[in-house]
Amino acid sequence: MPMHPAAPExxxxxxxxxxxxxxxxxDLAFPCSxxxxxxxxxxxxxxVKDQISHIVSAEAALMGRPDxxxxxxxxxxxxxxxxxxxENGVELRRSCPGREVVEELQTVVARRxxxxxxxxxxxxxxxDEVTVDMPMGxxxxxxxLRLRVNDLWCHEQDIRAALGRPGNLDSLAAATFCQTVMDALPMIVVKRAGVPTGRVVMVELTGPVVARTGVRVEEGEDGSPHGSLMFTGGVDETGPIPVIGKTTSIQMSTEAFTRRAAGRRATSDLHYSVHGDDEVARRVLDGLVITP
Known part of the structure; x- marks a missing residue:
């Protein structure tokens, strides 16, 4: 099942x-009191001000103006x-008035x-040969650019949650964040959740970003478990899904999925449904975080 809206590539x-x-x-920052x-x-x-300070600091550094x-x-x-x-860029601005940081945000965003x-x-x-210096190299x-989109959107959602102004959950940036998490699912399912060979974990997002993907855990060439993404157009896409008892399906909203993947909410605080092994689902969601 393709993602809708599709993540830009x-x-x-x-x-x-x-x-x-x-x-x-x-737009969120400008009217803040x-x-x-x-x-x-x-x-x-x-x-909220710290979030804005971080964005200003990160984007200014990418323009060659580090704090x-x-x-x-x-x-x-x-x-x-x-x-x-x-934290350096946030600490630098802790004594600055919020309006001043917003003005800096407007200037930096316009230039970027x-x-x-x-x-x-x-x-x-x-x-393909053009590189950008990032904090991680x-x-x-x-x-x-994908990393920056993910970071900006994640902090946008942090600010929206704090201000009680939900939105932009069906945007291109939301789809980019969701795709990044789904691409990491084989590692999450096998390495973090320890799902054994012969099992399948399905994840379905019910919206506003709508998507469905799965990881089939198979035995690798070295004999260890290996996770393969399903529904990607690969040769094994039409292969049989294991019988009931070996498949765990997790359904949740875009908001719940992305807040957990950002490390902002604990698994116990999420609303989700499971068909299959509840313990496997919990381990997958516990390991879902992709942010540093």
Whole structure:
């Protein structure tokens, strides 16, 4: 079953996805009051203003304007070196008024949109060889842009949840995030959830992004379990799905799926339905997180 809307794969589509979610962030931030800026979000340790500060910092760095380094306290939510590095831009702006950070966001987003649209209009012939310096190291351009779309949309949803303004769950960026998680399902099912050979795990999103995928766990050449995505056009796509008792199907909304994949909600806090092994479903959802 194809995803609807489909996740963009080319430069033009990813620029469109970026544009939509970046503009949504500006639209959400602009009318915020001081109490709004101070509202906690589902991203541990961050307020609405902190979310905006992070986006400003990340996008400015990609334009070649990294923030100066400041001392970052040992906050409880800083569990990794990467998280501490990301916190620098947030800490730098903690004493700044929210309106000031929003103005910075508007400026940075406008420049980034101009940069990306120029890149789209003058797409390099050697696109596959173009790389972008990211916090986790150099990445091919399309992969880097996909990562930025995912990050922007994830934080857009953090802000929406905090402000009580749901939306954009059927956008190109939402589909990009969902596709990224589904592409990671073989690893999640086998490595994290430990689903044994001979089993199948199906995941169905009921909307607004609608999709269905599955992972068939087979024995690899080295004898260890190997996960294969189903419904991808591969030669095994029409192969039989194991009988009842060996298939676990998980149904959930786009919002529940993506909030769990972002690490914002615990499995116990999700609304989902299962046909099959409840314990397998729980282990898969426990391992679903793809964010650092």
């Amino acid at each position: 080319d430069l033009s589509g990813l620029v469109d996805a970026y544009t939509q979610t970046a503009q949504a962030l500006v 001081d109490p709004d800026f101070d509202k906690p979000t589902e991203c541990p340790g961050w307020t 100066p380094q400041v001392d970052v306290p040992d906050y409880p939510h800083l569990g990794t070196t990467l998280n501490r590095a990301i 949109l101009g940069q990306l649209k120029d890149l789209r209009d003058n797409e390099p012939e050697d696109l 150099p990445k091919p351009l399309l992969e880097a």
